[in-house]
Amino acid sequence: MNRFRLPYHLVVEEGVFDDIPSVIGKAFPKPGAVKTILVTEENLKGIFEKTIDEILRDFSQSELHLIQKADYDSAVALAKYITMNDIRLVIGFGGGTVLDLAKFAAYVSKTQLLSLPTTLSNDSLASPVAVLGTEGKARKSFRCTIPDAIVIDVNVVKSAPDRQLLAGIGDTVSKDTALFDWKLAGKKRGDAVDDFACMISRMAFDSMLCGEGEQLKSRDFIIRLTHALVMGGLAMEIAGSSRPSSGSEHLFCHALEEDFSEECNVPHGIATAMGSYPACIFQGRDPEKIIRIIKNYGIPVKPSSQKVSEEVFVKAWQQAAATRADRYTILSETDLSENRLSALYREMEEMF
Numbered sequence: 001m002n003r004f005r006l007p008y009h010l011v012v013e014e015g016v017f018d019d020i021p022s023v024i025g026k027a028f029p030k031p032g033a034v035k036t037i038l039v040t041e042e043n044l045k046g047i048f049e050k051t052i053d054e055i056l057r058d059f060s061q062s063e064l065h066l067i068q069k070a071d072y073d074s075a076v077a078l079a080k081y082i083t084m085n086d087i088r089l090v091i092g093f094g095g096g097t098v099l100d101l102a103k104f105a106a107y108v109s110k111t112q113l114l115s116l117p118t119t120l121s122n123d124s125l126a127s128p129v130a131v132l133g134t135e136g137k138a139r140k141s142f143r144c145t146i147p148d149a150i151v152i153d154v155n156v157v158k159s160a161p162d163r164q165l166l167a168g169i170g171d172t173v174s175k176d177t178a179l180f181d182w183k184l185a186g187k188k189r190g191d192a193v194d195d196f197a198c199m200i201s202r203m204a205f206d207s208m209l210c211g212e213g214e215q216l217k218s219r220d221f222i223i224r225l226t227h228a229l230v231m232g233g234l235a236m237e238i239a240g241s242s243r244p245s246s247g248s249e250h251l252f253c254h255a256l257e258e259d260f261s262e263e264c265n266v267p268h269g270i271a272t273a274m275g276s277y278p279a280c281i282f283q284g285r286d287p288e289k290i291i292r293i294i295k296n297y298g299i300p301v302k303p304s305s306q307k308v309s310e311e312v313f314v315k316a317w318q319q320a321a322a323t324r325a326d327r328y329t330i331l332s333e334t335d336l337s338e339n340r341l342s343a344l345y346r347e348m349e350e351m352f
């Protein structure tokens, strides 16, 4: 059985970034008692200057690290710096790129990690996976651990553009097809499938089904989306792999990111939601729930709206399985002929 650890704290409140010490309990050293590094990027420092200055003041023995490149070498170099300078706490402040780098550096240096997401655009805020740039390949996923604490300021998340929240919902939509693919791999290839991880991931998906036409930026919805994304991360931690959150729809997304980044630049959660509808059709299942969530929130999955042409759509599906060749998914047994994929493209153009 996979050994796992869960975060000590999950706080989602309005204005909580103004007083982080008050919500971090005994599981953490007292703010200021240990050397701390706050990891973020230049443009976020500009947007959240006052907030970042206050956090640095709260953690008095702290320094600021602005990331230049979100690649493996930079994460390892940061881990080395952390170890050599006896830093005991890493604070990741930002979106997926910053959080993944901070997460991997904290993992390698065996340092505690406090995750302060500024957007809810994907499940990286609580996942045990860091996606980093590598030589030769666009990006690669590296296993690490989930943060020790996740603190989310509802006001900060609200200030982000709508499409970031839509991408976060999209990353949750994909769990439906991911779970089917994981169970299929269990049946066809004997992969270990963890029922508890499946249950949590299913709950994350189901939580997006309720709440017809609700306000995207209401406090209640932001809390619910946070919980859904965190559940996705916990399911991965429990499973010891990304399988409860990532199936053939993610392979399509990886193909877009890795092979067609020059033609289109689709946000991760939008690309996975775009992949969920065809994946569900390949699986021979009723896509009604997926369509309902996509339409209810208005997730922009119409391929042409994201500059995904018919040709790119077809090729991305045909190349999807090769992006993670060790994974068994519905793509391992699906007709991916040009005719079928072109028809699906046109169907999606009409439907969404």
Ligand SMILES: [Zn+2]
Pocket: 122, 123, 171, 245, 246, 250, 268, 272
């Ligand atoms: Zn994802």
